[in-house]
Structures are given as structure tokens and as C-alpha cells.
Amino acid sequence: MTAESGRWCAPGAESGEDQPGGAEPGEPPPPPSSPHRIVVAGDWHGNEEWAVSVIRRVPHLLAGESQRLILHLGDFGIWPDKPGQVYLDRVSAALAGAGAELWFVDGNHEDFSRLSKLDASPGPDGRVTVVPRVRHLPRGYRWNWHGLTWLACGGAVSLDRAVRTEGVDWWPEEEITAGQEAAISAGGHADVMICHDCPSGVAHTFARPPPEWAAEDLARNDAHRRRLQRIVDAVMPACVMHGHLHRAYRRTCDFGYGPVKVAGLDTDNRLRNFAALDVTTMRWDAGEGWFSRFRRGSAAG
Numbered sequence: 001m002t003a004e005s006g007r008w009c010a011p012g013a014e015s016g017e018d019q020p021g022g023a024e025p026g027e028p029p030p031p032p033s034s035p036h037r038i039v040v041a042g043d044w045h046g047n048e049e050w051a052v053s054v055i056r057r058v059p060h061l062l063a064g065e066s067q068r069l070i071l072h073l074g075d076f077g078i079w080p081d082k083p084g085q086v087y088l089d090r091v092s093a094a095l096a097g098a099g100a101e102l103w104f105v106d107g108n109h110e111d112f113s114r115l116s117k118l119d120a121s122p123g124p125d126g127r128v129t130v131v132p133r134v135r136h137l138p139r140g141y142r143w144n145w146h147g148l149t150w151l152a153c154g155g156a157v158s159l160d161r162a163v164r165t166e167g168v169d170w171w172p173e174e175e176i177t178a179g180q181e182a183a184i185s186a187g188g189h190a191d192v193m194i195c196h197d198c199p200s201g202v203a204h205t206f207a208r209p210p211p212e213w214a215a216e217d218l219a220r221n222d223a224h225r226r227r228l229q230r231i232v233d234a235v236m237p238a239c240v241m242h243g244h245l246h247r248a249y250r251r252t253c254d255f256g257y258g259p260v261k262v263a264g265l266d267t268d269n270r271l272r273n274f275a276a277l278d279v280t281t282m283r284w285d286a287g288e289g290w291f292s293r294f295r296r297g298s299a300a301g
Contacts (some may be wrong), residue, residue, distance in 0.1 A: 034145045034279070037062055038069045041274040042243040042265030045109060046077030048087045050268040055094040055102075061276045061285075068100035070274075073243035073265060074107030074154050074196030078115055078130065080168075088131045095133040103127065103135045105154030107196040107244065112173035137194070139176060140184045146280050151190035153231060155180075156197035156244045157221040162214040175220070181227055185234035195242040199232045200225035201255050202262050204245065233257070239282065241265070248272035250284075250291040263291065 039061050044051045055070070062068045077087055095102055106115060115128075119138050122128045126143075128136040137152035144150070155176040164170035176197075198204070200222070209218065232240065232255060239261045246267040253260045263284075266272040276285035284291070 033067055035062075035065060035067045035069050036280050037065055037276055037278045037285070038071050039274055040241060040265065040277050041070055041072050042248075043073070043075035043107065043246065043267045043273070044077050045075050045268055046079050046084065046087050047268040048090055050273075051077070051087070051091050052094045054274050055091065055098050055100065057274075058098045058100045062100075068098060070095075070100060070102040071194065072102055072104035073194065073241060074105045074156065075109045075243060076102075076104040076107065078106070078110040078136075080111045080114065084111065088134065092131040092133050101133045101135065103137050105137050105152045105194055105196055106139070106174075107154060108156040108158045108174040109169075110171070110174070112171035113167070116173065139180050140187060142187065142190060148191040148279075148282075149189070150192045150194060151184070151187070151235060151237070152194050153184060153228070154196045155224070155228075157217065157224045159209070159213045159217050159221055161217045161220075163212050175224055176227055176231070178227075181231055184231050188235070190235045190237050192239045193232065193235065193237040193241070195228060195240060196244050197224060197228050198242045198245055198264065199229040199240065199255075199262075201229050201232070202240075202251065202253055204247075229255075232260075239263075243267075246270075248291050 039054075039058055041054060044054075058068050058070065077091075078084065079087065091102070106112070115130075115136060118128050118130060118136065122138065123135075126138070126141050128138060130136055137154070139153055139155060141152040142149055153176070155174060158164060158170055158174060161170055166172070236255075236257050237260065238258070241263050243265055245264055247264055248266040248270075250261070250263045253262050265274065272290065275290070277283070278285070
């Protein structure tokens with residue numbers, strides 16, 4: 001058994017208890033039927049060609065699954081105007097052809113004006129339909145799979161904010177707010193966290209940032225990672241998955257309450273952008289060393 005294919009994380013001690021959903025008491029809603037294996041994907045950035053190519057692999061990656069699902073780690077590609085809608089329509093059509101759905105947490109490169117309107121009318125299960133077969137998981141959304149409580153916590157900082165225009169290709173809602181931090185933390189324990197950003201307790205080394213990245217945005221990024229770490233410390237998951245950094249890796253971290261398995265996935269146009277995960281055993285379908293080889297460079301913008 002390789003390190004990658006071995007059990008990624010064990011259920012938390014509290015996973016069999018009733019868990020609050022967001023800030024409200026009550027058990028997280030289970031999906032109609034829990035999948036056994038899913039595909040987890042990192043940033044796509046509205047890259048239609050890449051998104052469709054990954055989706056077309058899903059029937060092979062999830063052969064035998066009656067419920068084919070892609071769980072996306074943010075920067076999926078919610079974008080304004082006609083090009084954004086064309087992307088969503090073509091992704092939806094590709095998902096229909098693959099017999100699959102896609103659930104995503106928001107990243108930092110998303111049209112939050114559109115997402116905010118959609119999030120105001122969630123479905124009865126708490127997920128938000130963007131287009132057919134594409135569902136947004138709002139920050140704080142919880143669900144159960146096979147005795148594990150999963151928690152969605154999107155959001156991150158655009159390090160290239162200085163070269164973007166508010167309402168056109170940048171939205172301040174990209175960051176987790178203090179109120180969201182409090183509500184999610186009050187929700188209590190979750191076994192698995194699905195994030196876009198990476199908690200500050202996971203150390204990374206990056207090359208010198210590009211000159212267009214402003215010092216205030218680098219500071220915002222550090223503060224946001226610390227905020228996410230505070231949520232992790234409050235929720236105490238055994239597993240954390242994220243995108244945003246555009247690097248695929250696995251690491252065991254000590255956040256002070258026990259070992260935490262952290263995994264990141266790469267960006268679009270790179271094969272380490274996606275991998276299959278057995279959610280009954282928490283084993284990745286990846287070969288020896290798959291997660292340990294990543295491109296070194298600047299952090300993602």
C-alpha cells in the first residue's frame with residue numbers, strides 16, 4: 001500500500017454525534033444517496049476546455065458509481081457577462097453527458113454579486129443551484145457521508161488585487177468575514193473541511209512575489225490564512241483539502257489537537273489538478289509520490 005493510496009484520515013471521535021449545521025443546531029443533511037468515490041478538483045478559473053476534459057474522464061474515474069460527483073475546491077469559474085454564462089452552460093452540458101454533478105466552494109476569483117443572489121435561495125438540502133448539475137456549497141454548509149461530517153469553507157485573497165477592478169474581475173466578498181468565522185466556528189466539530197485557501201498552520205515556501213502584488217494584499221492574505229486557521233482550530237477536522245496555491249501535495253500537520261491530514265491540488269492544465277477519493281475509506285486513488293511532486297513558484301493570485 002502506498003502512502004497516497006493508504007487511509008488518508010480516520011473519523012473524528014465525535015463523527016457519530018449530532019452536529020450543528022452552520023450556527024443553527026441540528027444534524028447536517030445527508031445527500032439522497034452518499035457516494036462511495038468522488039473526484040476532487042482544484043482551481044479551473046473558468047477554463048472551459050480544461051473543465052470539460054476533466055468532466056469527460058469522470059465516467060472512467062468513477063466507474064460503477066451510481067452518483068458521480070466532482071467536489072471542487074474553488075476558483076471554479078463563476079464569471080459575469082456572456083462568456084461566464086457560456087462556460088457554465090457548457091460545463092452543465094458536459095456533466096449531463098457524464099452523468100455527474102459538480103459541487104464547489106467559492107474561491108477568490110468568482111462573481112460574488114451573482115453568487116450572493118443565488119445563495120439567498122438555497123435548495124431544501126442547503127446547496128445552491130447555479131445551473132443544472134452545478135451546486136454551490138455556501139460557507140458553513142455541512143453534510144454527512146458515511147459517518148463523517150464534511151464542512152465547506154470557501155474564500156481566499158486575490159494577491160493581484162491591485163491590477164483588478166471591483167465589480168468587473170474582483171469582489172470584496174472573496175474573504176471570509178468575522179461573522180462567518182464566528183458562525184462556522186460555533187457550528188462545532190467537523191471531520192473534513194473543504195476550503196479554497198490554505199490555513200496558516202501549513203507552512204509553505206514561495207518564490208519572490210511579482211511586483212504587481214501590493215504589500216497590503218500580501219498582508220490581507222496572511223490575515224485571511226490566520227482566520228481560516230482559527231476556524232480549523234475551532235472545528236478540529238482530521239482532514240483538510242484546499243486549492244488556491246496551485247500545488248499538489250499531502251502533509252500531516254499538528255495544530256495542537258492531534259494529527260491533521262492536509263491535501264492541496266494543482267491548477268487547471270496540470271494533471272495533478274484532480275484525483276479520485278474513496279469517501280468510505282478516505283483513500284486517494286493516486287500512485288506513489290503523486291502528491292509529493294509539485295511546481296515551486298509564487299503563491300497563486
